[in-house]
């Protein structure tokens with residue numbers, strides 16, 4: 001096909017883009033590394049020890065299929081988003097406003113900010129901080145990754161995204177998919193984020209408070225009934241909020257314990273490392289929406305409070 005017969009969209013799908021990753025942790029490093037390997041210009045923005053390691057040796061990307069050093073740019077400064085076509089916004093949900101404030105003065109006009117986070121309202125919270133002209137699209141992240149240490153990301157499974165529509169979403173989805181990150185654009189990302197929120201609300205706090213992986217957790221008498229009751233509260237809030245949750249959420253909830261029996265929730269991992277959890281954006285979100293909509297959520301509230309107490313204890317140990 002000659003240049004003149006190629007549509008602008010098709011042409012742009014073949015051109016490398018400039019990506020910045022705001023919050024270069026497990027999720028941002030994994031996707032950033034794949035994009036850099038596909039020829040895109042990628043800058044990671046993260047903490048000093050990680051940035052130094054990446055600058056010295058590149059990012060070590062360890063998956064079942066490869067263990068490679070990926071050269072890419074890294075900075076501790078939010079100003080490194082300058083010139084990016086797309087910002088992968090990958091901080092924890094509790095850091096969204098701060099991180100958005102930090103990148104705001106440096107974003108190029110029209111840069112797309114993609115929120116790759118758990119929790120259902122990060123896109124709204126980021127949009128509220130950024131200039132009204134900046135497109136922000138939520139992404140549902142289906143991946144299991146962890147940091148192996150500074151400059152080292154370990155992939156444990158999956159790696160797809162579902163992203164919300166925006167002026168650049170189709171183009172970006174094509175580029176991501178071509179880079180080995182299967183990406184769909186969906187007009188029900190909120191529903192898909194809610195589906196994940198239900199799983200997180202059902203399992204994360206219980207795994208965190210007991211420091212148990214999902215397999216042994218559900219063997220304890222009473223746990224599956226508690227999970228069913230938590231899920232019922234979440235679904236009542238979602239219904240009152242007009243959210244259509246795609247797929248069979250009950251089957252997805254049951255499937256977690258059998259498909260990931262050895263997995264500890266991210267909340268359990270945060271607590272074990274003495275890091276703040278995202279609980280206010282998981283069970284806590286269900287509680288707040290429930291309160292606003294007049295739907296009682298006593299189990300979600302109890303779990304939120306218990307995790308906050310455990311965070312407090314961990315911080316003072």
Ligand SMILES: NC(=O)C1=CN([C@@H]2O[C@H](COP(=O)(O)OP(=O)(O)OC[C@H]3O[C@@H](n4cnc5c(N)ncnc54)[C@H](OP(=O)(O)O)[C@@H]3O)[C@@H](O)[C@H]2O)C=CC1
Nearest residue numbers: 023024025026027046090091092093117118141143144145
């Ligand atoms: N890991 C996974 O497999 C999955 C994670 N998710 C979700 O993705 C999101 C990101 O998770 P994950 O990557 O695991 O989290 P990480 O904690 O590994 O990564 C976030 C990184 O951003 C850093 N950071 C925060 N604020 C700034 C800032 N202002 N400037 C520079 N760096 C900053 C953090 O540093 P510090 O810790 O020092 O604050 C941390 O290193 C979360 O919402 C999570 O729930 C979703 C699906 C799977």
Ligand SMILES: CC(C)(CO)C(=O)C(=O)O
Nearest residue numbers: 199200203263264265266
């Ligand atoms: C799906 C689940 C519950 C898997 O661990 C998760 O997203 C988390 O740990 O935060």
